[in-house]
Amino acid sequence: MITGSLFLIHTCSLLLGLTAGFVMHRSDYCMAGMFRDAFLFKNTFMLRTLLLQIVITMAIFEIARLSGLLPLYPFPLLGFPSLANLAGGFLFGLGMVLAGGCVVGTLYKMGGGSTISLAAFLGLIAGSGLYAEMHPRWSAFMKATTFSQNYLTLPQLADLSPSLFVAPIVLAAALLFGKGAKKDFWQRPSQVRGYLQPWKTACTLALATLVSYLLLGMPLGITTTYAKMAAMLENLAAPGHVSRLPFYQIMSLDIVHPASGAVLRGGPGPRFDSIWAIQFPVIAGIVLGSMISAILLREFTMHARAPVRQYVMACCGGIILGLASRMSPACNIWHLMGGLPILALQSLLFLLGLIPGSWAGSKIITFVILRQRSGPAG
């Protein structure tokens, strides 16, 4: 546990971000694309690797829990399941497809030089800030539609050991994956320089999530810091307004880490707290890791010649994504890479909403791209 040292928290988070950014750029490990391409091109190759990542994370989390390495189980910041997770998941799926990447995909693509992703990132910050204005009403909806105030995970709901769920899921996945491995369905040919087969990135990210949980007390997450960035920017122009918004007063993280004894406190307000210390270096690391990868491959360039319509769509997608990441609450990285492996009820509902949301986004993006298409030149 390193939660007692701010320096170690920063260093660990930055290293995790750098690693994630580098490997995601190499494989173009885009979660928005995984769901979108399954609908748009009937291509489930990348979705399979996400499933692999979730199952590996599930197995190693359970081993760590049984070994007594996870004193915070379920991890902090998880809430009780409500309709808000489902609705937020739907909007999140829609937003990530329109933005051309999820909350992390936007970062690594931006690090690779994508100006479209820069537009989506600005939208993300704006959307996170916009949520603060509607928080009281959404929070009331979330409370009114909460299914249970007692159970955070499926094993808790069933009053059974997590192992009884994890073992059959991992076994079934191993059988499925083993059968598929004979057909080479983990490898695909690519002529792009420095290509990393996505299954390797899936394994790396599963390990990075475990390291984050073991050392920082929780899996990877970044979107509360997007809200913090919005609050900090807003605070420069209208500090009085920011201080009156209830959303920015919340302390969503307020625990004493049982292993290190460190007090972890933080929330979306414009403060440099524990959430900032954990999440901001991850954000910076993903952008930098991807940029380093692109520079090493001599692929880093910033093009700003995409049709204006695409910039508008990406920015709008970012705004929806920012809003949805607070409404859910939390993002796909938190829910799919962290919550789903422990069968968190919030994360299961989030996924249920995410799937139709991605489908809707795929329909819209196809319409926008093919409609704006100009005739070929030359």
Place this chain on the structure above:
Amino acid sequence: MSEKTKQERIDIDMRGQVCPACLLVAMDTMNKYRAPLLGGKVRLCIKTDNREAITTIPTTAQNMGYATRVTKMASYYEICVGLLPEENEK
């Protein structure tokens, strides 16, 4: 020296565009020019910096029966679809 078949070249610059514009536009164009591409009258060349597209476009095109070639340029890639048989043999 053998006489080379003349090919009309369609160039599309997709650099910097949102995902999955590159694959969508490539598929749309390949469907639109299916006969001339297969007959060697037309060649489609796409400039892209999207790593996923560099992986998916050649596979999709090959599944549709086209010969492809990927070339690394300065800071982007050029994917050509509809190569002539003599180039294919190289």
